[in-house]
Amino acid sequence: MKGDPRLDPKGLIQDSYRIEGITAAECRSIFLDWALSLPEGTGTDEALRRLLARHGADAPDHPMTEVLRAGLDRVAPPRRRGGRRGRFGN
Numbered sequence: 001m002k003g004d005p006r007l008d009p010k011g012l013i014q015d016s017y018r019i020e021g022i023t024a025a026e027c028r029s030i031f032l033d034w035a036l037s038l039p040e041g042t043g044t045d046e047a048l049r050r051l052l053a054r055h056g057a058d059a060p061d062h063p064m065t066e067v068l069r070a071g072l073d074r075v076a077p078p079r080r081r082g083g084r085r086g087r088f089g090n
Contacts, residue, residue, distance in 0.1 A: 016064045024063040
């Protein structure tokens with residue numbers, strides 16, 4: 001197996017740090033592939049923290065470090081309600 005079997009099974013994150021001139025858009029694409037390839041039961045937040053500790057410390061300005069940090073951010077739930085209540089308030 002190429003990468004860490006629990007954190008980076010395909011070695012995608014590791015390889016992204018080795019690609020010179022990689023863009024943020026390419027890192028987001030790699031991140032999505034990484035997320036889809038995680039073994040069932042792997043805690044995504046914990047995996048992201050460990051990958052950041054492993055790779056991000058040596059490359060704080062790398063686009064993949066930025067993507068991994070963004071992966072830890074929680075998306076706020078939408079506030080608007082659908083239907084009539086969302087348009088008119090009651």
